[in-house]
């Protein structure tokens with residue numbers, strides 16, 4: 001079976017989100033940043049595809065966590081997300097090792113230690129940029145992330161362009 005395209009996976013994830021516009025807008029924004037940073041960093045095609053799939057699906061456990069735990073605490077999301085994303089991708093024709101890596105990334109997207117690949121690095125950066133603008137993060141938080149976590153040139157340039165008042 002041919003693997004689904006990014007657009008097909010995007011359509012599937014929007015349908016899966018059941019009209020939750022907040023969640024849909026968030027993962028579309030994370031995907032856009034991840035896609036942009038990935039291309040700026042010249043990822044190979046396979047890694048770029050894997051990164052984009054992870055960006056689209058990274059918060060798949062949010063609705064469940066709101067119901068089950070009453071919040072979207074990062075640790076719960078990571079735990080619940082692994083099996084949910086494997087199930088979600090099981091009929092997409094994506095190779096099993098790619099699904100496993102996506103599931104690993106979904107299961108670690110709030111974990112800033114032990115970043116073990118450019119796909120992981122860019123997912124963290126893209127999600128941070130989207131969350132910073134959505135939640136109005138302050139200067140200290142943003143400067144700290146830039147100095148301690150950011151690695152890619154593309155991610156740094158984008159964060160600087162969004163927050164020129166915080167980042168010179």
Ligand SMILES: [Fe+2]
Nearest residue numbers: 030058059127
């Ligand atoms: Fe997120």
